[in-house]
Amino acid sequence: MTATQQRPIRAATTTADAPAPTPVWKGRRNVLDLDDWEPGEIVQVLDSAVAMKRVLARPIPKLAVLRGKTVVTAFYESSTRTRISFEVAAKVLGADAVNMTATASSVTKGESLLDTVRTLQAIGADVVVMRHPQSGAPWVVADRVNASIVNGGDGWHAHPTQALLDLFTLRERLGRIAGVKVTILGDVLHSRVARSNLWGLAKMGAEVTVCGPPTLLPRDWVADPGSLPWPIRVEERVEPAMDGADVVMALRLQRERQHAGLIPSVREYSRLYGLTEERLRRHAPDALVMHPGPMNEGVEIAPDVAHGARSVIEDQVTNGVAVRMALLYLLTGGTARLDGE
Amino acid sequence: MVTERTRLVGGRLVDPSQGMDELADVVVGGGRVLEIVRGSERSRRAAAANGDKIVDVSGLVVAPGFVDLHTHLREPGFEDKETIETGTRAAAAGGFTTVCAMPNTNPTIDTASDVEWIVGAARRHGRVRVLPIGTITRGEKGQELSEMADMANAGAVAFSDDGQPVKNARLMRNALAYSRVTGRPIVDHAEDADLVDGGVMHDGRVASILGLRGVPAEAEEVAVARDIALARATGGRLHLAHVSTAAAVDLVRIGKTHGVAVTAEATPHHLWMTDEWVSGTGVGMPPFNTNCRVNPPLRTDADRAALLEGLLDGTIDCIATDHAPHTSIDKDCEFDQAAPGISGLETAFGLLMRLVEVGQIEFPTLIRLLTIAPAQVFRLDAGSLRIGAPADLVVIDP
Numbered sequence: 001m002t003a004t005q006q007r008p009i010r011a012a013t014t015t016a017d018a019p020a021p022t023p024v025w026k027g028r029r030n031v032l033d034l035d036d037w038e039p040g041e042i043v044q045v046l047d048s049a050v051a052m053k054r055v056l057a058r059p060i061p062k063l064a065v066l067r068g069k070t071v072v073t074a075f076y077e078s079s080t081r082t083r084i085s086f087e088v089a090a091k092v093l094g095a096d097a098v099n100m101t102a103t104a105s106s107v108t109k110g111e112s113l114l115d116t117v118r119t120l121q122a123i124g125a126d127v128v129v130m131r132h133p134q135s136g137a138p139w140v141v142a143d144r145v146n147a148s149i150v151n152g153g154d155g156w157h158a159h160p161t162q163a164l165l166d167l168f169t170l171r172e173r174l175g176r177i178a179g180v181k182v183t184i185l186g187d188v189l190h191s192r193v194a195r196s197n198l199w200g201l202a203k204m205g206a207e208v209t210v211c212g213p214p215t216l217l218p219r220d221w222v223a224d225p226g227s228l229p230w231p232i233r234v235e236e237r238v239e240p241a242m243d244g245a246d247v248v249m250a251l252r253l254q255r256e257r258q259h260a261g262l263i264p265s266v267r268e269y270s271r272l273y274g275l276t277e278e279r280l281r282r283h284a285p286d287a288l289v290m291h292p293g294p295m296n297e298g299v300e301i302a303p304d305v306a307h308g309a310r311s312v313i314e315d316q317v318t319n320g321v322a323v324r325m326a327l328l329y330l331l332t333g334g335t336a337r338l339d340g341e
Numbered sequence: 342m343v344t345e346r347t348r349l350v351g352g353r354l355v356d357p358s359q360g361m362d363e364l365a366d367v368v369v370g371g372g373r374v375l376e377i378v379r380g381s382e383r384s385r386r387a388a389a390a391n392g393d394k395i396v397d398v399s400g401l402v403v404a405p406g407f408v409d410l411h412t413h414l415r416e417p418g419f420e421d422k423e424t425i426e427t428g429t430r431a432a433a434a435g436g437f438t439t440v441c442a443m444p445n446t447n448p449t450i451d452t453a454s455d456v457e458w459i460v461g462a463a464r465r466h467g468r469v470r471v472l473p474i475g476t477i478t479r480g481e482k483g484q485e486l487s488e489m490a491d492m493a494n495a496g497a498v499a500f501s502d503d504g505q506p507v508k509n510a511r512l513m514r515n516a517l518a519y520s521r522v523t524g525r526p527i528v529d530h531a532e533d534a535d536l537v538d539g540g541v542m543h544d545g546r547v548a549s550i551l552g553l554r555g556v557p558a559e560a561e562e563v564a565v566a567r568d569i570a571l572a573r574a575t576g577g578r579l580h581l582a583h584v585s586t587a588a589a590v591d592l593v594r595i596g597k598t599h600g601v602a603v604t605a606e607a608t609p610h611h612l613w614m615t616d617e618w619v620s621g622t623g624v625g626m627p628p629f630n631t632n633c634r635v636n637p638p639l640r641t642d643a644d645r646a647a648l649l650e651g652l653l654d655g656t657i658d659c660i661a662t663d664h665a666p667h668t669s670i671d672k673d674c675e676f677d678q679a680a681p682g683i684s685g686l687e688t689a690f691g692l693l694m695r696l697v698e699v700g701q702i703e704f705p706t707l708i709r710l711l712t713i714a715p716a717q718v719f720r721l722d723a724g725s726l727r728i729g730a731p732a733d734l735v736v737i738d739p
Contacts, residue, residue: 157552
């Protein structure tokens with residue numbers, strides 16, 4: 001698969017009663033988004049991540065399968081968990097992990113993104129994990145360098161490794177993904193986590209509802225959800241959105257949204273859309289609670305919910321390392337086979 | 342002195358300004374159209390006796406050279422993107438013999454001497470006629486009106502702050518009122534900047550999937566509604582650049598019904614491409630294709646259909662390219678950072694012929710929308726091959 005191939009118009013979905021997809025890996029070189037993934041590839045990553053999680057539980061979690069490989073995390077936007085978990089994943093597998101921090105403004109003034117990534121490759125990067133504030137940035141470089149490009153989050157667009165770790169966590173806790181009712185709650189408009197999860201969840205057959213205030217939902221989603229590539233329900237009110245959910249995923253609300261005039265106040269947003277114990281008890285008493293982090297506790301999620309019995313938020317972080325190990329392993333394994341031929 | 346005569350023999354002459362679409366030979370000389378002779382056999386025999394230079398255009402179409410009301414030649418100031426020479430070569434290659442140069446250069450075209458500089462540079466380096474457009478406000482800053490009457494005397498054919506809208510409604514009203522003195526239209530890039538708000542593509546389904554900040558259709562519509570209200574109030578002449586949405590077409594239609602002096606243009610890319618092209622879906626391209634980044638953005642298929650309908654019913658007066666070249670450095674980057682603009686002069690006609698091929702527009706209508714129709718909007722002596730007119734013509738192999 002290459003970035004230059006056409007994107008699917010609709011996500012191929014798995015239904016609840018269909019057999020689970022067979023794991024498959026097609027020697028994929030880049031991980032840009034889940035839109036062009038087959039369900040079997042997702043299953044392959046999740047299955048590999050199960051093995052990786054067992055490695056992480058060892059007294060000395062260290063493998064040599066990526067020895068001699070160099071993984072560069074090129075982050076044009078701040079990040080804690082994504083960058084660190086990629087670095088830990090690379091190191092556990094025996095690779096050398098190097099971090100490059102830049103700001104988008106320095107890119108504007110100086111070296112182009114493509115030149116930067118070419119430079120990283122010339123220095124010896126086998127995998128470049130990119131985080132960038134602008135949607136589509138990884139597509140500028142993918143397939144124009146030999147290094148694998150992994151999207152560590154681009155703008156509002158995609159965060160595929162977050163979606164994979166969310167799918168892993170969900171499957172680990174519930175035993176399945178197909179047929180599970182997932183509600184994604186909050187600032188959907190600006191959320192790359194939401195978009196990648198929509199692709200992943202749709203492909204794996206989950207029943208997804210997204211919910212947020214009209215100003216934080218993409219235009220036309222409420223009016224015409226049928227035009228979207230995912231079979232989702234869209235709600236502007238939180239109560240019907242949460243009713244009967246198996247999983248509620250709260251999204252971060254950036255405080256700048258108030259200054260941009262998208263919400264009257266953070267306080268009112270929290271009252272209308274915050275994930276609280278009371279809302280969970282009334283509408284989704286058995287739901288798992290997820291959050292991609294970083295959390296604004298007391299805004300989109302109440303502290304007692306974030307740290308309560310239903311919360312799997314810390315599991316998500318731990319699972320993120322295992323899932324990224326699986327991805328790096330699969331990506332570089334493909335490269336190794338090519339080198340041997 | 343005997344004028345050297347050139348006779349184009351055997352072609353199909355399509356000249357909507359004279360209602361002509363028939364086999365006819367065209368004789369030109371001294372830079373003018375001298376004769377139009379219907380019936381090629383007789384003409385050919387006459388030519389032999391005359392000693393005319395013969396150009397055989399059998400099987401080809403002869404039409405008035407195309408007129409572009411909206412061209413960015415980038416000179417002075419952005420010669421890395423385009424110059425008057427390269428831009429007019431592109432124009433000639435694309436069949437355009439008259440281009441109106443937008444003033445958002447560096448410096449901007451604000452004064453009579455700026456206009457004269459363009460006229461002189463075009464005389465030295467231009468391959469086709471270049472007609473300057475002056476700014477509405479000095480430096481396109483939206484604060485003070487430029488000396489439009491002076492510029493009109495120096496040869497400016499219209500006034501525009503293209504690249505950006507005239508944000509201040511009072512200033513726009515004054516500019517429109519003043520157009521009664523200059524007799525030249527005010528060309529607005531009609532967008533409400535607050536609604537554009539950093540958007541980079543049409544605000545719709547595709548933007549919502551790609552996570553790109555959207556430019557809503559209403560950003561154009563509120564600006565078009567405002568401009569029409571101001572043109573109506575002042576009796577000034579308003580021309581709307583690159584209309585792109587269905588509701589904006591409706592607003593122009595209403596304005597014309599009420600007798601407002603409003604004209605409008607549509608670009609080839611808005612008539613053929615849609616926001617789906619940014620996603621690459623269905624057109625075999627990678628997503629985030631910065632060559633599809635343009636202001637106003639590529640809209641939906643419904644908007645595209647409405648533009649075409651507006652062109653056919655006369656609501657939209659003509660086609661204009663909005664030829665806006667950039668360097669590869671400006672485009673080979675993140676979508677948000679890519680410079681907006683599509684180079685249109687060389688590809689406009691080929692793209693528009695697709696509309697003819699799929700039966701959405703008649704060939705003579707297309708020629709009209711590229712020749713006499715734009716010429717009438719700016720009241721130019723162009724776009725026609727009537728006897729005595731400038732011998733600006735294009736030969737097309739359809």
